[in-house]
Amino acid sequence: MHATIQKPITEILRFIRPGEKVFVVGCNNCAWKCHSGGPDETKAMAERLTRRGVDVVGYTVPGPQGMSLCKLDHTRKVLQQDYAEQTRRADSFLVLGCGQGVHTVIDATDGAMVHPGCDTIFGGETVSESDIQEFCSLCGECVIEYTGGLCPMTLCSKQLLNGPCGGAEKGMCEVDPERPCGWVLIYERLRKLGRLELLDAYQPPKDHAKWSRPRRLEVSPFEATFCSQAGRVTVSNQD
Amino acid sequence: MKITKLFQRGEFVITGEVGPIKGAVSRDWRVSPSCAQEAWHLQDFVHAVNVTDNQSAVMRLGSLAASVGLKQRGIEPIFQLTCRDRNRIALQSDLLTAYSLGIDNVLLLTGDHIQLGDHKSAKPVFDLDSVQLIRMAKGLQAGHDITGHDIENPPDMALGAVVNPNFEPLDLQLLKMRKKIDAGAEFFQTQAVYDDRVVDEFVAKTEKFGRPIQLGVVMLKSPQMGAFMNRNVSGISVPRAWIDEIGSVDKADRKKKAAEMMGRFIARHKDKFQGVHIMPLGWTDVVPEILEHAGISVAAAR
Ligand code: SF4
Ligand code: SF4
Numbered sequence: 001m002h003a004t005i006q007k008p009i010t011e012i013l014r015f016i017r018p019g020e021k022v023f024v025v026g027c028n029n030c031a032w033k034c035h036s037g038g039p040d041e042t043k044a045m046a047e048r049l050t051r052r053g054v055d056v057v058g059y060t061v062p063g064p065q066g067m068s069l070c071k072l073d074h075t076r077k078v079l080q081q082d083y084a085e086q087t088r089r090a091d092s093f094l095v096l097g098c099g100q101g102v103h104t105v106i107d108a109t110d111g112a113m114v115h116p117g118c119d120t121i122f123g124g125e126t127v128s129e130s131d132i133q134e135f136c137s138l139c140g141e142c143v144i145e146y147t148g149g150l151c152p153m154t155l156c157s158k159q160l161l162n163g164p165c166g167g168a169e170k171g172m173c174e175v176d177p178e179r180p181c182g183w184v185l186i187y188e189r190l191r192k193l194g195r196l197e198l199l200d201a202y203q204p205p206k207d208h209a210k211w212s213r214p215r216r217l218e219v220s221p222f223e224a225t226f227c228s229q230a231g232r233v234t235v236s237n238q239d
Numbered sequence: 240m241k242i243t244k245l246f247q248r249g250e251f252v253i254t255g256e257v258g259p260i261k262g263a264v265s266r267d268w269r270v271s272p273s274c275a276q277e278a279w280h281l282q283d284f285v286h287a288v289n290v291t292d293n294q295s296a297v298m299r300l301g302s303l304a305a306s307v308g309l310k311q312r313g314i315e316p317i318f319q320l321t322c323r324d325r326n327r328i329a330l331q332s333d334l335l336t337a338y339s340l341g342i343d344n345v346l347l348l349t350g351d352h353i354q355l356g357d358h359k360s361a362k363p364v365f366d367l368d369s370v371q372l373i374r375m376a377k378g379l380q381a382g383h384d385i386t387g388h389d390i391e392n393p394p395d396m397a398l399g400a401v402v403n404p405n406f407e408p409l410d411l412q413l414l415k416m417r418k419k420i421d422a423g424a425e426f427f428q429t430q431a432v433y434d435d436r437v438v439d440e441f442v443a444k445t446e447k448f449g450r451p452i453q454l455g456v457v458m459l460k461s462p463q464m465g466a467f468m469n470r471n472v473s474g475i476s477v478p479r480a481w482i483d484e485i486g487s488v489d490k491a492d493r494k495k496k497a498a499e500m501m502g503r504f505i506a507r508h509k510d511k512f513q514g515v516h517i518m519p520l521g522w523t524d525v526v527p528e529i530l531e532h533a534g535i536s537v538a539a540a541r
Binding site (some may be wrong): 116157158159160161163164166167168169170172173174175176183184187199200202204205206208234 | 322366401523
């Protein structure tokens, strides 16, 4: 999921010009889980803005619970058909969702003015209803087979691939004594699994061309093509 | 001169360390930056002097410029190069530049994280880790860059690396040390060690690694510094006994005491290592005393 946190209302207010008519859009998937843009927060945002004198022409969170704002066809139908009357009057859309959701609203409205209502912070695991943690940095070239599934690009502050730096102190990272050293976690996990030999091999530098922006994925039921600065890579999901 | 030559000759290699100034070098040739003055104090007692690379992620004069400055003043530098601020293009380019400017020794490190320094909002690079950096430097020596392209007139410098004997679990740190050796590290300097047991466990486990290792020691100037290091300096711990002993004398006598303590520590362990790396933190003038207490003849260094 994409973790998001609402921007402070003072910052959002600065985005909106005097007299601007705003339509608020939330997301029923990730932003709902983050309490940054689900149905409750979206309704509340409409009210908070209204209370502060903003002309809110409407609000919605497309689809049932679990529906992502970033699913373009659905969001377009909701904004252009179900809410046609309000969205036609809107000068801009305040999006309570991740940056992908903001862009989805641009596409769904054929290029309307948008405001980001959230900071998009990372892709994470919903560890519990109140705790979302980052375990992958979306690097495009996964190396966690040899680290027991723990990502050194994410859990190590220096993204080291061949073992720890010298800075850990009592198992904690030199950057933050409250957070475990990713390499100590990897080592302890592999030791418990009896698979320490996985760490012996030299790991070459990452291909950062696969981490170039923007990237694209073309999908079909049978194969997918990953497009990045490293080129187009097509992989079949059949035999 | 490559310090690996000294190791090969069986010499006990003594190195010191200076940090480049926060500022530029004066255009007036007669005005030497403080780091050069510190290196001057050291030069009669050590074989070479490490020049740190924006140490602790605090922005300073470049380590390469300072290394070249020492070389011009007749002091053998060990140019420290970290992965924190340079991608693989800059790292290779700096290695070629270093050799072209007369540098014979490099110490290749990961580098302290930006969060430890004075530019916390900077973008951390860490394009390569230290193992990959060493391998890349070895590749340059062999005549090709990291992508395999041939290079003209390959550089030939001694490639050093660091290891932290204080790391827990030690086996994980040694796994990395072994990878550094496989990648081409020719000598090692340890992080500061104060604990006899840490030294002995480390020595027992690395004896067969087949690379010269210099024991790293940092001058303990005061009990406050010991407490500070335990709190703030990553990967180093100072035992109670050291802190108590340096605290047992008046401020005025601390320099003498620190030299004596460090000398005794080196004396106890020198036979287990191929050299010692002394980080005097500005107290460069007592380095001869340290060596005397350690029973290392100063002439040995020159
Ligand atoms: S290696 Fe890359 S893809 Fe794999 S978990 Fe880490 S960041 Fe994600
Ligand atoms: S202490 Fe551990 S997690 Fe932190 S930078 Fe070093 S190796 Fe990475």
